[in-house]
Amino acid sequence: MGSMMEIALEPWARRVREKADLPVRLCWGQTGGQSLALGDFAEPRVEVRVRDPSAWRLLLNPRLDTLGEAYVEGLIDVDGRLDDILEMAHRLAEAGATDEEGLLARLQRQFAHTRDSDSQAIQYHYDVSNDFYAEWLDPAMVYSCAYFENGNEGLAEAQQKKIDHILTKIRLQPGQRLLDIGCGWGALVLRAAERFGARCVGITLSRNQHELACERVRQAGLQDRIEIRLQDYRDVTDGPFDRITSVGMFEHVGLDLLPAYFRRMRELLAPEGWAMNHGITSTDAQDGETRKGGGSFIERYVFPRGELPHIGTVLRTMQEGGLESFDVENLRRHYARTLGLWSEAFEARAERIRCLVDEKRWRIWRVYLAGSAWAFDHDEIALFQVLCRPADRRSSELPWSRRWIYP
Numbered sequence: 001m002g003s004m005m006e007i008a009l010e011p012w013a014r015r016v017r018e019k020a021d022l023p024v025r026l027c028w029g030q031t032g033g034q035s036l037a038l039g040d041f042a043e044p045r046v047e048v049r050v051r052d053p054s055a056w057r058l059l060l061n062p063r064l065d066t067l068g069e070a071y072v073e074g075l076i077d078v079d080g081r082l083d084d085i086l087e088m089a090h091r092l093a094e095a096g097a098t099d100e101e102g103l104l105a106r107l108q109r110q111f112a113h114t115r116d117s118d119s120q121a122i123q124y125h126y127d128v129s130n131d132f133y134a135e136w137l138d139p140a141m142v143y144s145c146a147y148f149e150n151g152n153e154g155l156a157e158a159q160q161k162k163i164d165h166i167l168t169k170i171r172l173q174p175g176q177r178l179l180d181i182g183c184g185w186g187a188l189v190l191r192a193a194e195r196f197g198a199r200c201v202g203i204t205l206s207r208n209q210h211e212l213a214c215e216r217v218r219q220a221g222l223q224d225r226i227e228i229r230l231q232d233y234r235d236v237t238d239g240p241f242d243r244i245t246s247v248g249m250f251e252h253v254g255l256d257l258l259p260a261y262f263r264r265m266r267e268l269l270a271p272e273g274w275a276m277n278h279g280i281t282s283t284d285a286q287d288g289e290t291r292k293g294g295g296s297f298i299e300r301y302v303f304p305r306g307e308l309p310h311i312g313t314v315l316r317t318m319q320e321g322g323l324e325s326f327d328v329e330n331l332r333r334h335y336a337r338t339l340g341l342w343s344e345a346f347e348a349r350a351e352r353i354r355c356l357v358d359e360k361r362w363r364i365w366r367v368y369l370a371g372s373a374w375a376f377d378h379d380e381i382a383l384f385q386v387l388c389r390p391a392d393r394r395s396s397e398l399p400w401s402r403r404w405i406y407p
Contacts, residue, residue, distance in 0.1 A: 262321025
């Protein structure tokens, strides 16, 4: 006869098996000697060990949010191949998802965005330490979707190609003034000044990024062409700029502020200027998340106050802000590969990274990188580059084709 816990869990486990039949074993007890199968299998592909009784509250409501919370809080340990763990988590979340839960998640993800709250959110994510990010990013420390032009590039080459792809799209010319909103550790403005001869201003809210980006500008001897500022985009007053780029930043803006964000970009852009917005989008047309969840976990542990719009919302709010979209490119599969390479590097350097952060932070980033790669690969989220210009310009001024982008 099974234990009292096993008997109590069996109706829930039966419902899961009817929907998913998972090769997963749950184990609990002081020695892990009690267990329950969630499918018909000879050997489990994934074993979940319950370390704290409070984990049951999260496991019995199997969304990606609750499963992720149980893992990063150390309430459970999970054994198995990382790919198998991710697959089982998604299948378990699908078995437990309801329309009401998805609706609740959408209703909860609306935040007020002030300068102080946005600055705190950015510093929480990016100011872990520069050494931490250097362990699993490319040498230039580009923390955004790479561009695999041929599909076989290494990460460093693909990141440089991404930057060149953006700077080519905006038709950057020598001597032009470029504003990079969310400049990170400075890779884009360094490339824009060195290869394209631009005069650049890069802004960030991360103190760590600001410090290292300034040092890299000094090392490159480009202080006369690049200025790095610790500044909010709403506080930039020295426009106009011939070109504006925003790479992996607008996810922090907030859904309600997108029209104002694009309007500010339009105000800072010269009448003949071009701008590029490169950012993550939701594949939910209602600007929500998938029924399997995940958004609340990301908001709580990874990107506080982050909100993802659908590409339709991006284009609409861009027009409301006075910008005309000219070219729209979906780089979803490129980000799936980028995140996959980041995750591989993170796993390969796991012990070194564990020395740089506490166990909880290590678990957060481990599940975040691998889970995000899965999400992009399975069309749960996407990445769009949108090339735009002031909306009130004559159409005769536009190029006739995309040959300057894709020769």
